[in-house]
Amino acid sequence: MKKRLKNFTVIIEKEDDYYIGSVxxxxxxxxxxxxxxxxxxxxKEAIELCLEVEKKVPEEHFVGIxxxxxxx
Numbered sequence: 001m002k003k004r005l006k007n008f009t010v011i012i013e014k015e016d017d018y019y020i021g022s023v024x025x026x027x028x029x030x031x032x033x034x035x036x037x038x039x040x041x042x043x044k045e046a047i048e049l050c051l052e053v054e055k056k057v058p059e060e061h062f063v064g065i066x067x068x069x070x071x072x
Contacts, residue, residue, distance in 0.1 A: 009062045010043055012036070025060040026050040 011022045019036055021043040023029040029050040033039030051057065 006057055008047055009060060010040075011065070012039065021046075023047055023050070024062045025058050026054065 008023050008025055011024065013020045013022075018032045018034060019039040020032050021030060021039050023043065023046070026047065027050075029043075029046050031039070031042040031046045033042050
C-alpha cells in the first residue's frame with residue numbers, strides 16, 4: 001500500500017531551556033527538544049510512533065489558538 005502525506009498541527013511551547021511540542025489530533029503525542037529543529041525532528045518521530053499504535057490516521061478537529069486578555 002502506498003503511503004500518503006498528512007499534515008498535523010503541532011502546538012509548540014517553551015519551558016525553561018526546552019521547546020515542548022504536542023499534537024492535538026493524537027492523544028499523548030508530545031516530545032521536546034533543545035532547539036526548534038531538534039523538536040521538529042523529534043515530533044515527526046513521535047507522530048509516526050503514535051500512528052503505528054493508533055492503526056489509523058485520525059481526522060483533525062483542531063480549530064485554532066486564541067489569546068485572551070485578563071487583568072492580573
